[in-house]
Amino acid sequence: MVEDQPIAALRRALPGLPPRLQAAARFVARHDFDAATRSMRELAAAAGASPATFTRLAQALGYAGWDGLRAALIETRRPPATPFSRRVSPASAPPTAADIPARLLEADAASLGGLEAAPIAAAAGALHAAPRIWVAGFRSCRGIAQLLHYQLRLFRPADIALVGGAGPEDLDLGALAAGDAMVVIGFAPYSRQSLRAARVALEAGCRLVVLADAPAAPIAEGAEHLLLFEAAAGPGFFPSLTGALATAQALAAACFALGGEPALARLRATEARLAALAEYLPDPETSS
Amino acid sequence: MVEDQPIAALRRALPGLPPRLQAAARFVARHDFDAATRSMRELAAAAGASPATFTRLAQALGYAGWDGLRAALIETRRPPATPFSRRVSPASAPPTAADIPARLLEADAASLGGLEAAPIAAAAGALHAAPRIWVAGFRSCRGIAQLLHYQLRLFRPADIALVGGAGPEDLDLGALAAGDAMVVIGFAPYSRQSLRAARVALEAGCRLVVLADAPAAPIAEGAEHLLLFEAAAGPGFFPSLTGALATAQALAAACFALGGEPALARLRATEARLAALAEYLPDPETSS
DNA sequence: ACCATCTCGCAACAGATGTTTCATCGCGCC
DNA sequence: GGCGCGATGAAACATCTGTTGCGAGATGGT
Numbered sequence: 001m002v003e004d005q006p007i008a009a010l011r012r013a014l015p016g017l018p019p020r021l022q023a024a025a026r027f028v029a030r031h032d033f034d035a036a037t038r039s040m041r042e043l044a045a046a047a048g049a050s051p052a053t054f055t056r057l058a059q060a061l062g063y064a065g066w067d068g069l070r071a072a073l074i075e076t077r078r079p080p081a082t083p084f085s086r087r088v089s090p091a092s093a094p095p096t097a098a099d100i101p102a103r104l105l106e107a108d109a110a111s112l113g114g115l116e117a118a119p120i121a122a123a124a125g126a127l128h129a130a131p132r133i134w135v136a137g138f139r140s141c142r143g144i145a146q147l148l149h150y151q152l153r154l155f156r157p158a159d160i161a162l163v164g165g166a167g168p169e170d171l172d173l174g175a176l177a178a179g180d181a182m183v184v185i186g187f188a189p190y191s192r193q194s195l196r197a198a199r200v201a202l203e204a205g206c207r208l209v210v211l212a213d214a215p216a217a218p219i220a221e222g223a224e225h226l227l228l229f230e231a232a233a234g235p236g237f238f239p240s241l242t243g244a245l246a247t248a249q250a251l252a253a254a255c256f257a258l259g260g261e262p263a264l265a266r267l268r269a270t271e272a273r274l275a276a277l278a279e280y281l282p283d284p285e286t287s288s
Numbered sequence: 289m290v291e292d293q294p295i296a297a298l299r300r301a302l303p304g305l306p307p308r309l310q311a312a313a314r315f316v317a318r319h320d321f322d323a324a325t326r327s328m329r330e331l332a333a334a335a336g337a338s339p340a341t342f343t344r345l346a347q348a349l350g351y352a353g354w355d356g357l358r359a360a361l362i363e364t365r366r367p368p369a370t371p372f373s374r375r376v377s378p379a380s381a382p383p384t385a386a387d388i389p390a391r392l393l394e395a396d397a398a399s400l401g402g403l404e405a406a407p408i409a410a411a412a413g414a415l416h417a418a419p420r421i422w423v424a425g426f427r428s429c430r431g432i433a434q435l436l437h438y439q440l441r442l443f444r445p446a447d448i449a450l451v452g453g454a455g456p457e458d459l460d461l462g463a464l465a466a467g468d469a470m471v472v473i474g475f476a477p478y479s480r481q482s483l484r485a486a487r488v489a490l491e492a493g494c495r496l497v498v499l500a501d502a503p504a505a506p507i508a509e510g511a512e513h514l515l516l517f518e519a520a521a522g523p524g525f526f527p528s529l530t531g532a533l534a535t536a537q538a539l540a541a542a543c544f545a546l547g548g549e550p551a552l553a554r555l556r557a558t559e560a561r562l563a564a565l566a567e568y569l570p571d572p573e574t575s576s
Numbered sequence: 577a578c579c580a581t582c583t584c585g586c587a588a589c590a591g592a593t594g595t596t597t598c599a600t601c602g603c604g605c606c
Numbered sequence: 607g608g609c610g611c612g613a614t615g616a617a618a619c620a621t622c623t624g625t626t627g628c629g630a631g632a633t634g635g636t
Contacts, residue, residue: 143435
């Protein structure tokens with residue numbers, strides 16, 4: 001009988017097996033990933049056994065041959081359909097209107113755990129080196145793009161532009177220059193606008209940084225840096241943008257850090273100007 | 289040059305590849321686990337391409353052959369040797385530019401934990417009952433406001449307005465009517481614009497919902513509902529908006545849930561219209 | 577309209593794969 | 607001690623692997 005959990009079947013059958021088969025079985029149990037990926041002969045060499053042993057082991061477990069066992073091992077290792085999110089509430093109870101917020105917040109918190117910092121720092125390097133930075137995000141990602149645009153302008157006032165931010169976007173896309181950096185933000189389903197922005201940027205010779213929800217995203221094609229976030233679909237609602245925002249913010253912060261003293265100086269200048277214009281209310285804590 | 293992150297190399301090289309190689313590359317990117325485990329010929333059959341295509345793809349990426357690429361894909365999927373060796377960043381190390389993103393993401397994840405769901409659901413009730421909803425957010429909160437505005441309009445197209453979204457904001461503020469709901473988003477330091485929006489809304493007899501970072505926030509004065517979020521200040525940088533975004537999204541979702549069948553119908557209509565306009569790219573997974 | 581170049585499927589290729597056979601070995605039993 | 611039987615490894619086997627040479631077709635530049 002073919003088992004759906006090969007390693008369990010293996011362990012169960014272990015005591016009744018001849019010595020060499022036992023050794024092979026233990027080796028497979030301890031290196032199941034290698035058993036699934038490497039060839040039988042390589043495995044035999046690593047385990048110090050004969051290739052035939054592994055065929056016999058598989059047959060002893062009820063598989064037609066080694067290929068059968070390996071196929072089962074592979075299926076065990078196959079990642080779940082949902083990329084890197086723990087399903088939030090296992091028992092999907094009826095989504096009462098009252099606990100929708102709780103569910104969503106829970107999902108958001110979980111999605112932030114999957115973000116990686118290293119690629120963000122690398123992407124920030126590309127932005128830092130670019131003479132001009134364009135930011136593109138459309139529809140639901142527009143807000144995120146605007147935010148990134150705003151934060152970057154705090155310390156790089158003159159050379160950051162939001163695609164489609166001041167007039168028709170084709171004018172912006174026509175102004176792209178080689179060496180500029182383009183940041184495109186999007187997730188499935190991907191808007192045509194975002195794809196066009198990415199494509200045009202590539203053709204113009206820009207350095208492309210993409211924030212997306214999947215490595216296979218169309219807008220990610222040709223990107224120099226791809227920053228993945230999880231657009232966790234809420235309970236029956238549209239996807240969450242928290243991961244995208246956190247990524248964008250981290251990108252801006254890293255960029256600022258790279259800017260060093262000049263960036264800090266420009267940020268201070270911006271703050272001083274805002275204070276002079278009385279854009280913000282005075283902090284009652286410090287003014288009293 | 290052989291890349292250590294094969295999918296990234298693949299994505300980068302994609303635009304410069306011939307059509308069939310592009311198709312193969314996309315297929316590999318979307319099914320990287322199968323590419324790592326199944327044989328090249330099986331893959332070719334599944335992708336509807338010639339086996340040779342995959343060899344050529346690997347070579348185009350700088351690998352000696354398909355085996356090289358597959359080995360790289362396998363290494364990408366290999367589980368970490370020590371399962372739960374989550375490196376915890378030692379507290380208050382020197383804030384290197386490289387680990388700024390990590391710090392920020394960590395802070396974001398922590399800040400989401402403090403959010404409460406119950407007030408959000410209550411506030412959603414107020415929005416749901418209002419004949420018209422205004423959303424106000426300025427400067428760094430503009431993006432958040434825009435996002436909330438966008439999401440609400442998905443299922444309540446006609447009666448949501450962004451203050452200052454289409455022309456001078458005083459015109460919007462002049463149009464406020466008693467019974468309308470006003471959502472104001474802001475955190476310290478509070479912009480004069482946001483305070484004015486809140487004040488005017490109160491005077492006009494609107495129901496005021498405020499998203500802020502402190503109970504003592506000026507813009508929260510007189511608010512019917514106050515949704516607190518944590519604007520965690522990053523390492524030497526401006527505050528994080530993740531909490532505000534998560535709150536806004538949860539608010540929109542709760543509002544949608546309250547809308548019941550009509551809201552769902554309007555959302556479906558919106559989606560159908562977008563699909564008809566081909567605003568979004570078709571999902572390759574379902575179309576093929 | 578021409579030609580050079582590139583693309584790409586087909587089919588033959590050498591090599592590697594998993595399997596099987598077979599002779600040998602070790603071990604317990606009569 | 608002789609015998610039978612399962613375990614074991616080496617080698618031969620058919621099959622499948624990834625690769626490459628070839629030619630038809632498409633493409634782009636002049």
